Amino acid sequence: MKISVYSQKGEEVGTTLLPKELFDLEVDTDLIHQVVIYQLANRRRILAQTKDRSEVRGGGRKPWRQKGTGRARHGSRRSPLWIGGGVTFGPTKERVFKKKINEKKKRKALLMTLSAKAKNNLIFIIDRFNLEKPKTKVMAEIIEKLKSKIKNFEKGSSLIILPQKEKKIILAARNLAGVAIIEAKNLNCLDLLTFKYLIISKEAVKTIKETFLKDNKQ
16 A cells, blocks of 8 residues: 655655555454453453441441340441441452453454554654654644645544654653554554544554564464
């Protein structure tokens, strides 16, 4: 697949061929859905927690004697029947939401997501990022110039994919709403689908190929 390469100024400086095995696969939405559900489950944190009758305070003494008071018998104030007592069948931190999926499926779903983005013209290839200073204004201008190349442009978030950590670019983009940065080796389905546009440096394409195709010989 041939695609235009842009400079930081938004000027077209040439073209490049995107590897078919990365950007031209048939998309299986069911597989992508499976992987996204797996990722969401594994990122889920347990926040809600209640205490059962063994964890609440008090209850060492029997509230009143067993017989002769005319009231119902009770053995402890920790009972779920009492205010301040334990909760029956409440949420606990012992719940496990994690799911498993094999590496081959994860990799294939990732490549299918890249292919879907490419087919929908949601990918920009940039020659290279070269910032003298980590200025947020400069990074915002770069992104806007790239997006201006889209016909019938619709607003959307952007994911910048770098071949490696670049401190200046990270500092320049971290305060921009709807913009995030990720290293090519850490790509995953969920992040790709969270953002509408992908801005990929030319070197990052090589890194993606080396990372995700090295064990995927077909």
